[in-house]
Amino acid sequence: MAYKTILLHLHDVRRAHRLLAVALPIAAKMDAHLIALNVMPPYVVISGGEMGMATIVDAHRDAYQADVAQLKKLFADATRVHAGKMEWRDADAGYGSATDMIVRQGGVCDLIIASQKDQPWTMSDFLEEPERLAIETGRPVLLVPNEGKIASPPKRVTIAWNGRREAVRAIFDAMPLLIGADEVNILWAHPENDQPDASDLPGAALATVLARHGIKCLVSQSSVADTDIGGELLQQAKAFGSDLLVMGCYGHSRMREFVLGGATRDVLFQMDRLVLMSH
Numbered sequence: 001m002a003y004k005t006i007l008l009h010l011h012d013v014r015r016a017h018r019l020l021a022v023a024l025p026i027a028a029k030m031d032a033h034l035i036a037l038n039v040m041p042p043y044v045v046i047s048g049g050e051m052g053m054a055t056i057v058d059a060h061r062d063a064y065q066a067d068v069a070q071l072k073k074l075f076a077d078a079t080r081v082h083a084g085k086m087e088w089r090d091a092d093a094g095y096g097s098a099t100d101m102i103v104r105q106g107g108v109c110d111l112i113i114a115s116q117k118d119q120p121w122t123m124s125d126f127l128e129e130p131e132r133l134a135i136e137t138g139r140p141v142l143l144v145p146n147e148g149k150i151a152s153p154p155k156r157v158t159i160a161w162n163g164r165r166e167a168v169r170a171i172f173d174a175m176p177l178l179i180g181a182d183e184v185n186i187l188w189a190h191p192e193n194d195q196p197d198a199s200d201l202p203g204a205a206l207a208t209v210l211a212r213h214g215i216k217c218l219v220s221q222s223s224v225a226d227t228d229i230g231g232e233l234l235q236q237a238k239a240f241g242s243d244l245l246v247m248g249c250y251g252h253s254r255m256r257e258f259v260l261g262g263a264t265r266d267v268l269f270q271m272d273r274l275v276l277m278s279h
Contacts, residue, residue: 002030002176003110009102010036010075011127013067015115015146020078022144022152022274023113029153030176035087036075038068039101041126042093064123099129103136112141116271130268134249134277140173141277148272154243155182160189160233161203166248170278174246178215185240188221189232230266237273249277
């Protein structure tokens, strides 16, 4: 069991080395075809009102274009010994959305690797929507933190488990990484006022299933305030020494406005290690 086609959204010179440090070892271990996707950010159209002409802004595109050659060289240098299984792709968001392009191409890949959003970066709003990738592609999305621990492929993994569909999807989407891990901690984290009911599968049952794949598991449980589930997941992952947190992505989109679950939103903002999400 392995990922055989991996899409890497390579878009920021400053963080390219972190993205490549995650993507290349996974691709090499799984003998995968790695696609580096560069997407030109969209034009910005400013309405001129009822009587005026619309203004098209593209200065940010010119600024980004100056980085593309450097990104391509970084990728070529890093993958020189793997040239047969490496591919560079250029795409242009035009008047649409960069994420639309990533979703379209990522939907036919085994795994998508992308960055955590970097709020201060001027290009972030144009190029980084990790929540959309997780919710819209139907594929597992491995998110690389802007800061903090990186170990790839991961050797210690924490699974956020609550028995719900999104968590189930994430766990089995992460199976190629779990099989290669030295140890996995199944963490049942639930709000203090929301005790698990009989319809939820206990972590022990999941551990039994994973053990049949040769995955060594521990099972733990944590009860925290409803508003701090995300923080607790990251704290427990850190305490376990995890390189990777696997969790369901909870939320939905309505007319491009995303409504995310609190734990999902907090992890996306606070993450300090690799996070694999599925919806």
